[in-house]
Amino acid sequence: MVAVGLQAGIASAAPEPGGSPVDRGELPAKVTPAERAALIAEAEDRGPDTAEALNLHSKTELRVKDVVQNRDGSTHTRYERTWSGLPVLGGGIIVHRTPDGAIDGVDKATEASVKVPTTQAPASQKPATPKARNSKAPRKVIWAAEGEPVLAWEKVVGGTQEDGTPSELHVITDAKTGEKLYEYQAVHNGTGNSMYSGQVQIGTSGSSGSYRMDDTARGGHTTRDSDNGNAVYTDADDVWGTGSPSNGQTAAVDAHYGAALTWDYYQEVHGRDGIRGDGVGASSRVHYGNAYVNAFWQDSCFCMTYGDGRNNQHPLTSIDVAAHEMTHGVTSHTAGLVYSGESGGLNEATSDIFAAAVEFHANNSEDVGDYLIGEKIDIRGDGTPLRYMDRPSRDGVSLDYWEPGAGNQDVHYSSGIANHFFYLLSEGSGQKVVNGVSYDSPTYDDQPVTGIGIGKAEQIWFKALSEKMHANESFADARADTLEAAGELYGQDSPEQLAVAHAWAAVNVGDRPGDPGDPGDPGDAFENADDVSIPDAGSAVTSSITVSGLSGNAPSDLKVGVDIKHSYRGDLVIDLLAPDGTAYRLKNSGWDSADNVQETYTVDASSESANGTWKLRVRDVYSYDTGYIDSWKLTF
Incomplete structure (x- = not known):
């Protein structure tokens, strides 16, 4: 292995004072590929017992997708389900176990029972x-x-x-x-920086006269030439490229270097060896197409592919694009966020989030860490970045805040919601200069957010991604999962957990924290999280909350938080029923192509007694679409 010039600095994020992960037990452990294989084998062996313990039907089989072990020995096993041998799409289950192996909790992507005849298909x-x-x-x-x-x-x-x-x-x-x-x-698209990372050291194999771009220290990651039948790059003297796009090896150097930095980041910061966590390297392919202005990840070939950009002079092979593409693979092998709807926006945002995190971790003086995506490739020809995490709408199309129908936007635009959340959680709102780059981040409610630093923010997002998120995750789900992750890492009601709630509220997902005992909502809150199925074009159903311990009447600004999973929200009529039976209309039916209802309504209930049984009444008035009440909350 011979250096190409000087070694670029690779530094772990500096420890931050206060708010340390609780006993550090909730951080992921660094396990070897052999140890991980043993964890998976153990989880596979107890799959039938786990299915029985979860009261799953005898036709159900659990198949291990991933296992995360924390430093305290607790595990989080992600299972995929089959029913009579058929894959259950959207049926993922995450089983949380204590260090002694006892089941400590279960998250299901769906609470619906899977009892489907398998021979009914004409x-x-x-x-x-x-x-x-x-x-x-x-x-x-x-x-x-x-x-x-x-x-x-x-x-x-x-x-x-x-x-x-x-x-x-x-x-x-x-x-x-x-x-x-x-x-x-x-096939997950994304873009990043150009090749300008300066003189770097890359991992190669071979000996004098016959070297290969094969990083044996990082799982055998190879970099290949699309212009030459995807052959692995070779060289006689182990000095690669010239720094100019006119030399075909230059783009390969940047891709190979970016892949190495990404591997190091996940290993050093999150204890994960490679994309799948199994110690096996992927491959990179450069010079794809002719003036192709994009890059993409494919699970089917376990590889990243990069175009040469505008006029074949701006290869998309720098640090953050490599991290972005490899992270699509990490996401695929953890939460498996479906590349459509709100989960697609979260998938894209996850790649941008860790692209920024890898860039900061690399500490490369030629390509400093920032919260800009594609700031050097000049994809528009005017020198502007592709995306901005501090204020995503600066690109003219991305969303700063959640809004109804966000899931219908292109995933590269709806990703702005979580990108903005992550920036606010890391750096806070308002004007700021980081590594010489100026930012000015607004909030939905014009209230400030104080950041906790990217080191803590990245730990929270990765824990949520690897241990809690499901394939069809919504932004509201991501809020709940990151709040839970922050509580486990830094403690319930900790400044870090409260910051998560503040940052989500600042992008219009959930409410600001008030009472320290309730990081999600101010005031006295009462919630019902039991699922209630909503029949298609049927009679109304209700879910009840009994309120006690309050005095006087309800407030004039009673908050009614509603989380309904439904494939067409336009079908739904929603009412709040007071203890005396008075109905307050929250939502009418009508044309609304979005799915799900995740809203907080304000009701003047000042004429109603606060104590008593309140009900959420929901009716589906049209045919073809179904769903269920996931949860709802009253905040006085």
Whole structure:
């Protein structure tokens, strides 16, 4: 292994005073690939017992996707489900165990029971195998991500997207009716910096006269030339590239270096060896297409692919783009955030979040850590970044704050909500200069947010991603998961957990914290988190909350927080029923193409007694879409 010039500094984030993770036990442990394999094997062995303990049907089988072990010995095992041998899409389960192996908690992506006949699909409804290149024959699955589980077909359509990116479009259709239920893109696009990281050291193999871009210290990660049949780069003297895009090796150097920094970051900061956590390196491919202005990750080849950018002079191969693309792989092998709707925005944001984190961790003087995405590739030809985390709308299209229908936006634009949250959590609101870059971050409610530093923010996001998030995560779900992660890392009601609540409220997800005992809402709060199914075009259902211990009447600004999972919110009529039966209309039915209802309504209930049984009444007035009341809350 021979250096190309000077070693670029690689420094771990400096420890921050106060708010240390509780006994540090909730931080992920650093396990070897062999130890991780043993954890997975153990989880596989007790899969049947786990299924029985969770009262799952005998036709259900649990298959281990990932295991995270914390430093105190506790584990978080992510299972995928099958039903009669069929994959259950949206049926993921996370089982939390104490150091002695006892089940300490369970998170399910859906509470709906999976009891689906597997032979009800008429042959006429089976989709034809797509003709496009890389398409796959349809497979029979159980669709459980939305509403009641149904038998379905999943087909993967290959080909290319509009900008030339390969396509792996997953389309889910009802096996009985042929109706399309869902679709998402499995090739994850993203962009980052140019190749300007200065003179760096890269990991290679071989000997004088025959060196390869094969980083044996990092799982055998290889970098390959798309212009040469994806062959691994070779060189005689182990001195690679010139720093100019006219030299074909230069882009390869940046891609290889960026992959190494990303590997080091996940290993040193989060105890994860490689994308899958199994110590196996992926591969990078450079010079894809002609003047291709993008980069993408593919699970199918376990690889990142980079274009050469505008006029083939701006390869998308710098530190943050490598981190962005590799993080798509990490996300795929942890939460598996589906690349569509709100979960797609969270997927993209996760890649941007860790792109920034890797850049700060690398401490490269030529490409300093910042909260800008693609600031050097000049993708628009005017020198502006592709995305801004401090105020995402500066790019003209990204969302600063959550809004109804956010899940219908392009995932690169809805990602702005979580990007903005992460910036606020790290640095706080208002004007600030970090590493010579000026930022000015606003908030939805014009109230300030105090940051806790990127070192703590990245730990909170990774813990939520690897231990708590599910495939069809919403922004409201991400708020709940990051609050829980912050509480486990730094303590309940800690400044860090309160900061998480403040930062989400600042992007219009949830409320500001008030009472220290309730990091999510001010005042006296009462909640019902029991699921209640909402029949399709049926009679109204109710969920009750009994309020006691208060005096006098309810306030004139009673807050009613509603979280309903539903595939078409326009079908729903929602009322609050006071203890005396008086109904307060919260939402009418009507055209509204978004899914789910995650809103906080304000009701003048000053004429009602505060104590008593309050009810949330929900009716689905139109056919075809289903859902359930996930939870609701009253805050006095």
